[in-house]
Amino acid sequence: MAKKSLIQREKKRQKLEQKYHLIRQSFKKKIRSKVSPLSLSEKTKMREKLQSLPRNSAPTRLHRRCFLTGRPRANYRHFGLSGHVLREMVYECLLPGATRSSW
Structure with a gap:
């Protein structure tokens, strides 16, 4: 049986991932969009906003x-x-x- 604190931490990560999922997707779409080419400074601003989101909200951190x-x-x-x-x-x-x- 796993420690209850680890299970609760995983549940917290799942909630954060659901909360920031749409925000994260919109930032990634704007960075990757080829229709309206963004300048280099605008792309770096978008990447900074993406990085400013909580680390545990990334889907790769879920187990x-x-x-x-x-x-x-x-x-x-x-x-x-x-x-x-x-x-x-x-x-x-x-x-x-x-x-x-x-x-």
């Missing part, structure tokens, strides 16, 4: 965590579970359609 344990590694997107929890659930026949493997 996918296990739904049950909060483990940040070895997660399967389809199930939302980490590898060892997924394996235990398959062995207990809690996931329909998943087959056990032995090696």
Whole structure:
């Protein structure tokens, strides 16, 4: 089980990412736009505004965590579970359609 403080920190990052998502997108569109070419100084101003946003609002700082344990590694997107929890659930026949493997 992951520490509760780490899970809460991740939830805080998710809220910040949702809050600043549209603002971040608009800055990036203005920087990349080819229709109305911006001068170099205007582009640098836009980049500075983008950098002035909170660091934790960037989507790359988010981690996918296990739904049950909060483990940040070895997660399967389809199930939302980490590898060892997924394996235990398959062995207990809690996931329909998943087959056990032995090696």
